[in-house]
Amino acid sequence: MSAGGSIWYIHPYAGGPGIGRYDRPFHLAREWAARGQPSVILTAANHHLLDVPRPAGCESVQGVPYEFLPTPRYRGNGLGRIANMAAFSFQLVRHADRLARDHGRPSLVVTSSPHPYAFLAGRRLARRFGARCVFEVRDLWPLSLVELAGVRASHPLVRFTGWLEREAYRTSDDVVSLLPCTREHMRAAGLDTARWHYIPNGVAAASAPGELPDSEAARQVRAWRAEGRAVVVYAGAMGRPNHVSTLVEAMAEEGPRRLASAVIVGRGELQAELRAQVEALGLQGHVRIFDQVPKAAVQRLLREASAGYISLRPEPIFRFGVSPNKLFDYMQAALPVLFAVRAGNDPVAECGCGFSIDPGDAKAIAAAITRLAQMPEAERADMGRRGEAYVARHHGYDTLATAYLQLLGKAGA
Template sequence: MPRKWVTMNIWIFNHYAKAPGSSGGSRHYDLAKYLKKNGHNVTIFAASFHHQQKEEMLDEKESYRVEDYDGVQFVWIKTLSYYNNGLKRAMNMVNYFTNSLKVYKLIDETPNIVIGSLVHPLAAYLGYHVAKNKNCLFYFEERDLWPQTLIDLGKFSKKNPAVMILDKLELFLYKRAQRIIVLFDKAPDYVKSRGIKENKILYLPNGIDLERFANTMDNAPQDIEDLYAEIENKFIVVYVGSHGIPNHLDPIVDTAKLLLNNENVHFVFIGTGSEKERLQNRSQQEGINNITFTSPISKDYIPYVLEKSSLGIISMKDSPLYKWGFSMNKLYDYMAAGLPVILHYNGPFNVIEQSRGINKVINSDEAATTIEHISEGNYDYPIMSQGSRDYVEKYHSWERLAEYLEKVMFEDLKVK
């Protein structure tokens, strides 16, 4: 049967998946949107408790809810609420696993392929269990290299009992998956080092929905509109994302401090996280008044914000974690908006060799100098802007990534 007449039913188990309009990553919704456009049905099983916003979306008596978002079906699984990374969060993970085991049986559909996404191991194993019971193909999506990440960060040794259990689970899922999806460019090398054949590995990085940037909203939340109206004549350096320890935002604050005498440059931090209050207090105590901190916004408004900004900025801690590469949504958002990017990072990064829009700096002095030069026109801004946009169109468009995944799935299902 010709491929264009074949409809696949694809189920994705991702504890932390987000619907459109939410803050946070939207990897699976964006992927599903384009698979749906190609004629396929996608159902995403996600927790009802929003990890970033710490909000519960189901009523007290609901055990699950099915909702449709422009043809993409979400099954919201009732889970325990939590407000930090303690015991209740662990219980929330177990909740998702045990409750999903009951709910998936109530969905009147037979999947062709089930994807179990490892944000935590139970969700990935859940995908395997469902695929086995539904007698369909299983894809293991390893978004973080567990337990290797814990070892690389120096948190655990290879002989730690928890690491040894995770190690066995990882290999178990590798061997039973039809495909192993990885997000980092060098992650295939890690998977191969575990004795897995290369033809099982599928590199599918994070992407960007370019349609969202082609249809920029005319307005945004009032506080954002007021802020940008106030600083519209300045060179605006924007950071959009989490404000946590891994985001390493102090070097950006240091950069802003070095530019205090340049009244033309202003920094905007959009988001929330465990470090936000400390960063705000630090800025206030040190008189760093060229930074404005604002609340997180819906992903729908990010193109509006970036269109009114001049430069995107990211800071990354030097860590062995990144030896396998990385795939950051905020970077692709910046580039899709045609923003040049300052990347504060002292490690290798292949994208720099492929894009003319990224400036890698190794310290805050270099970052401040580069920002000043760009703001004064000493760099060819149009070329940098076009370099950013060209790169994401070629390598990170969700439309293209969905077509690639569809092609692989057809091959695995032996659809000609």
């Protein structure tokens, strides 16, 4: 039940049904509401991850209140995006009194960090209303700028972001990490590790099969499985970090050519290049690439497949662990998983729901696909069920929402 106030969840790029694909805020808020805890999601009316720009103001999304704060539109990563970030922080402070009237004074203010620059505004709101201040770390900043984007460590933005990171660790009442191996890094940056909490990405309750829309990709999976092939599905982005080209290369090996096919669904800057790779390798009868489909259609697609594939280009920053949504989607669908990721954690090995392979080794990936394809169906099903049980135990939003309510319980301590 409510501890005397609402939860204000600040997420500059919040999604949800009909809003955008990054729907963690929506599912947490629904779980909190089911427990009698009011909350509101505070996000930008314009950002690059929205399905469509939203009008500024309050909107109820399947009973979850969203406040879309007015921010300017932008394209790319230039000055327009910086102006959008600054405007979002300004609007949080500007609308604070109205938000308190409309949604109740907060007991807990959570600032999530797809970028960290709204933290100072979130902390100001927490102090203004006497609420507990939580910093939710989705990505490590400024390390992401340096190790992924290649920005110099001496760059003013990196220096400012480093100061902001240390300030957030020093002054937050609690720090929530979506990554499992960050405790020591945060301690070195000034965090008292008694205030460190691991609350990873999650999965919502699965929809009934009859509620899920069909797609051309799912029909292709069914057709290939009817021919006796195992079908590996990759559902996600097609960018350089995702390393999907290695799956295509693996499918050209003898074992996958004889026993398996692959369906790739999503969007990204490398989609055309992947299509060209499929054609160059003569894989048109073994690999098909489809545009992104709605999340509900992805769920149905996964239920038709034999295995799920996930890969990430090796990066030093993955030493802090990964928490990819698509991995948990595969597990929830009871799919065996081919985990071509080198990171500080390995959920697939931990629960025995698939095979872990080096992300750059196409021959090893091909061997794993062949091994899965040759498994008896019952053995594959057992492997998938282990992943399903693991994700329900550790990544269900009911579990994650409860962990947040435990932080809220500290507010009166």
